[in-house]
Amino acid sequence: MTSQTAPPANLRLIGGEMVVWTDEPPTEPQAAYGSAAVATLVARAVPAGARVLLAGGGHPRRVLDVLAARAGRVTCLIRGYPDASALAKAYADEPTIDVLAGSLSRLPEAERFDAVVALAGLDRVASAEIDELDWAHTLDRLLAVLRPSGTLLLALDNPMGLHRLVALDPRDTGRDDGAWTVPGGPDPSCATGLGALRERLATAGVGVDACYAAYPTLERSGVLVDAVALDAAGSPDGLLDATLATAYADAASPGVQLRDPRPLARAARRAGLAASLAPAWMVVARRTDEARSGQGLPALLCDDTSAGPRWRTLIEATSGTDGWVRRGTVVASEPAGRAGHAGAVRRDPGRLSGAVPTGDLLSGLLLDAGLRRDRATLRRLLSGYAGWLSSVASADERLPGVCAFATPANVVVDGGRFAVLDPSWQLTEPLPVDVAVARGLRQHAVTVVTSSYAHPWSSTLDVDGLTVVLAGLAGNPVERNVIAAAVDAEASIVAALDGLTDAQRVALAERLARISVIDPPPGLASYDQLREAWQRQREEVVRLADRLAWSEKILDSRERALKKAQLTIALLSGSLSFRLGRLLITPARLGKRWYRRTRGRIRRLRRALSREG
Amino acid sequence: MHHANHFYGHAHVLARYCGLDELNPPRINGYVQHGWNIGDGLAPCTPYAERSPSYLWSEQTRRRAWAMGRRNTVVVGAPWVYLLAMEPSDAAVEAAREGTIWYPFHGWEQQQVEGDHRRLIDEIRATEPGPVTVCLYWQEYRTGHIRRVYERAGFRIVCHGYRGHWWQNTDERFLYNQLAALRRHRRVASNRVSSALLYGILAGCEPAVYGDPMVLSGEDLTFGGVARIRRQWPELHGARVDRETAAEITRAELGVGYRWGPGELREIFGWHAAAYRYEEAQL
Numbered sequence: 001m002t003s004q005t006a007p008p009a010n011l012r013l014i015g016g017e018m019v020v021w022t023d024e025p026p027t028e029p030q031a032a033y034g035s036a037a038v039a040t041l042v043a044r045a046v047p048a049g050a051r052v053l054l055a056g057g058g059h060p061r062r063v064l065d066v067l068a069a070r071a072g073r074v075t076c077l078i079r080g081y082p083d084a085s086a087l088a089k090a091y092a093d094e095p096t097i098d099v100l101a102g103s104l105s106r107l108p109e110a111e112r113f114d115a116v117v118a119l120a121g122l123d124r125v126a127s128a129e130i131d132e133l134d135w136a137h138t139l140d141r142l143l144a145v146l147r148p149s150g151t152l153l154l155a156l157d158n159p160m161g162l163h164r165l166v167a168l169d170p171r172d173t174g175r176d177d178g179a180w181t182v183p184g185g186p187d188p189s190c191a192t193g194l195g196a197l198r199e200r201l202a203t204a205g206v207g208v209d210a211c212y213a214a215y216p217t218l219e220r221s222g223v224l225v226d227a228v229a230l231d232a233a234g235s236p237d238g239l240l241d242a243t244l245a246t247a248y249a250d251a252a253s254p255g256v257q258l259r260d261p262r263p264l265a266r267a268a269r270r271a272g273l274a275a276s277l278a279p280a281w282m283v284v285a286r287r288t289d290e291a292r293s294g295q296g297l298p299a300l301l302c303d304d305t306s307a308g309p310r311w312r313t314l315i316e317a318t319s320g321t322d323g324w325v326r327r328g329t330v331v332a333s334e335p336a337g338r339a340g341h342a343g344a345v346r347r348d349p350g351r352l353s354g355a356v357p358t359g360d361l362l363s364g365l366l367l368d369a370g371l372r373r374d375r376a377t378l379r380r381l382l383s384g385y386a387g388w389l390s391s392v393a394s395a396d397e398r399l400p401g402v403c404a405f406a407t408p409a410n411v412v413v414d415g416g417r418f419a420v421l422d423p424s425w426q427l428t429e430p431l432p433v434d435v436a437v438a439r440g441l442r443q444h445a446v447t448v449v450t451s452s453y454a455h456p457w458s459s460t461l462d463v464d465g466l467t468v469v470l471a472g473l474a475g476n477p478v479e480r481n482v483i484a485a486a487v488d489a490e491a492s493i494v495a496a497l498d499g500l501t502d503a504q505r506v507a508l509a510e511r512l513a514r515i516s517v518i519d520p521p522p523g524l525a526s527y528d529q530l531r532e533a534w535q536r537q538r539e540e541v542v543r544l545a546d547r548l549a550w551s552e553k554i555l556d557s558r559e560r561a562l563k564k565a566q567l568t569i570a571l572l573s574g575s576l577s578f579r580l581g582r583l584l585i586t587p588a589r590l591g592k593r594w595y596r597r598t599r600g601r602i603r604r605l606r607r608a609l610s611r612e613g
Numbered sequence: 614m615h616h617a618n619h620f621y622g623h624a625h626v627l628a629r630y631c632g633l634d635e636l637n638p639p640r641i642n643g644y645v646q647h648g649w650n651i652g653d654g655l656a657p658c659t660p661y662a663e664r665s666p667s668y669l670w671s672e673q674t675r676r677r678a679w680a681m682g683r684r685n686t687v688v689v690g691a692p693w694v695y696l697l698a699m700e701p702s703d704a705a706v707e708a709a710r711e712g713t714i715w716y717p718f719h720g721w722e723q724q725q726v727e728g729d730h731r732r733l734i735d736e737i738r739a740t741e742p743g744p745v746t747v748c749l750y751w752q753e754y755r756t757g758h759i760r761r762v763y764e765r766a767g768f769r770i771v772c773h774g775y776r777g778h779w780w781q782n783t784d785e786r787f788l789y790n791q792l793a794a795l796r797r798h799r800r801v802a803s804n805r806v807s808s809a810l811l812y813g814i815l816a817g818c819e820p821a822v823y824g825d826p827m828v829l830s831g832e833d834l835t836f837g838g839v840a841r842i843r844r845q846w847p848e849l850h851g852a853r854v855d856r857e858t859a860a861e862i863t864r865a866e867l868g869v870g871y872r873w874g875p876g877e878l879r880e881i882f883g884w885h886a887a888a889y890r891y892e893e894a895q896l
Binding site: 013014015016017018019020021081102128129130131132177178179180181 | 673679682840845847
């Protein structure tokens with residue numbers, strides 16, 4: 001349309017298309033290619049051979065690939081002409097995929113589908129052209145084209161989601177080009193909570209098979225967790241906490257936020273509110289009155305991109321009567337490809353297969369105990385951790401490769417039992433146990449110091465100082481040179497993960513060694529971190545000013561004492577008795593000095609004579 | 614004031630509506646959309662100061678403009694809506710309506726219409742039941758050969774005036790002339806959906822869109838051109854069009870529901886100080 005060339009043959013313009021609009025994210029290609037978690041959900045939920053309507057722009061290309069391979073026929077309804085045209089060209093050789101450019105209200109009414117996929121949110125279906133349908137009417141229109149027993153995959157942004165709670169920009173400012181109406185709140189027809197969504201679907205005769213909490217945002221749903229399992233008491237806390245943290249670990253996280261969402265996510269889980277506060281929900285529903293359950297659908301899908309695209313792994317977990325079972329698969333990232341190993345680091349997703357270890361994350365338990373100033377628990381956890389690592393070390397006190405990654409954020413504790421949560425990572429070279437312990441403890445110390453968690457020790461402890469204290473509590477005392485070795489090991493691992501050069505690795509090691517509350521590690525930047533850095537600097541300035549004042553005061557008093565002593569000396573040196581005493585002592589002192597000098601000369605002379613003789 | 618605000622005497626109509634000097638309208642603090650279009654409401658390739666307010670006709674144009682990166686967009690409705698509010702019709706005028714006023718699609722000064730005017734004339738004759746008045750744009754009105762083609766066909770030829778350029782020769786009565794002409798006719802027709810067609814529908818004419826849409830030489834197809842208009846507003850196309858549907862679309866496109874009161878409009882346009890001075894002068 002922007003040129004006079006004819007549109008591709010598999011593209012039909014149905015009216016209401018936005019001629020210069022795009023829903024594609026302006027990011028790097030592998031991100032645009034999309035979440036493997038969402039694609040896997042689609043693969044599990046959409047029946048094979050189905051006639052599918054993919055409603056709305058902004059769906060990951062990966063979802064299209066899944067549908068092209070699985071569905072009988074796919075109709076993509078895209079509002080932005082450039083997106084529709086690009087899609088039609090990309091799937092020009094795929095006879096099962098048709099692209100319609102335009103508004104949902106112009107979708108031919110006779111069309112019926114076995115599945116409707118609207119996982120980019122209903123506001124991505126709405127065109128700015130023609131009369132914009134509100135949320136409820138958009139849903140009604142989609143349900144109208146769904147066959148009886150058809151499957152609906154629907155996503156809804158949560159106006160009270162974690163992403164909103166930590167966003168620096170208030171959402172109602174709506175500055176983006178897409179905010180011609182602000183999605184969510186102002187549309188009174190839109191379901192604003194999970195309960196309201198379920199009710200709305202039930203009213204329309206649609207039953208929910210499964211509902212997933214999506215993190216970190218609807219657009220970048222890398223992590224999907226079954227909403228019921230997320231808050232259930234019997235779920236594996238360690239796995240869920242670590243998975244939610246993974247969702248926020250991606251380097252592509254949006255700029256500065258009000259605060260780190262990870263502790264909030266963990267607190268929400270403890271309060272049974274995680275599903276209600278999830279950034280978005282994805283629902284698998286069916287238009288049927290039959291009894292239904294989410295059996296066959298995964299309980300957790302995590303597209304783990306936290307270490308970068310080259311190590312990308314999909315973790316899929318299911319819950320059963322015997323606990324949770326998971327498996328890991330390699331995610332092909334285009335165009336980066338996947339490394340699987342680099343330097344001394346390897347990642348083998350096959351090692352994830354099997355039962356999920358139960359228990360809480362060691363890092364969380366340590367933070368909690370620190371906040372409570374509970375030294376006994378800290379000592380028990382730390383000594384248990386160090387003891388467990390020592391117990392698996394070889395005779396020469398070296399750890400097997402998989403345990404090199406047994407840091408507090410990747411270790412779960414169940415009672416007194418410790419286990420590595422994600423065993424897919426390993427080092428090909430064994431690591432000395434004291435270096436491994438120091439590395440783990442220093443990582444924890446970095447979190448405590450740079451996130452300004454309360455702890456039972458003084459504020460003057462820097463990261464390395466706190467590491468020494470923690471190691472002492474663990475019954476595994478370390479010197480600062482071992483900590484330096486741990487920093488080097490950390491830098492080597494990160495360098496292998498990120499493909500850094502030697503010079504970059506050295507620079508990274510220096511950077512890691514410098515970490516302090518005012519110089520935090522790169523990653524999430526939050527307003528509360530900035531505020532805390534300012535607060536800590538203010539406290540430090542107050543401490544230094546007080547100390548300076550105190551030193552001045554001491555100096556004043558010492559100067560006064562010195563002055564007094566000098567006065568006394570001056571007074572005494574002018575008296576008659578002092579002069580008489582000096583008259584007597586001076587000849588004796590001079591005589592002593594002469595005697596010593598002469599004795600030295602005689603000795604040197606004797607030694608010279610004996611050498612010549 | 615941007616010179617486009619004076620086109621067709623828009624600023625003059627709005628100043629009168631606000632109770633100000635309609636011959637010397639005060640400066641508007643932004644840009645008033647001066648014609649129906651399928652882009653962001655502003656004329657393409659015309660310089661505008663970034664983030665100055667755009668006063669748009671319809672909510673749909675506001676959404677589209679926002680999606681295209683425009684900000685400070687306010688829906689005020691078309692000046693035509695304000696004119697109709699000030700110039701109500703009466704029963705005698707309505708009873709005297711007759712024939713069709715036909716607007717052949719035109720470009721502006723620097724564009725030339727291609728296409729076969731004669732074929733269009735045959736189609737008009739075959740379609741229109743009563744007498745036909747052809748309204749030509751001032752450029753075509755002054756171009757003898759085009760004008761003669763329509764005259765020889767037996768059509769009455771009119772021109773509403775010159776829209777003006779850089780504040781020069783603006784016919785402030787342009788819209789008044791157009792309203793009077795439309796109210797004399799029972800039908801309004803064109804070969805494209807245009808401002809004139811929508812004005813006619815709002816002025817009570819029965820609409821029709823048919824005939825060669827006459828593509829402009831070098832016409833900018835960035836926003837999809839005629840094909841997109843046909844896709845998006847198919848209900849307005851044809852020799853016979855459902856009047857109620859057409860009226861509903863027109864009310865949305867001209868922003869009938871968005872007409873502000875004179876006091877609010879003075880504030881929106883930044884006319885409060887000018888209004889104070891004008892009232893002082895009147896005293």
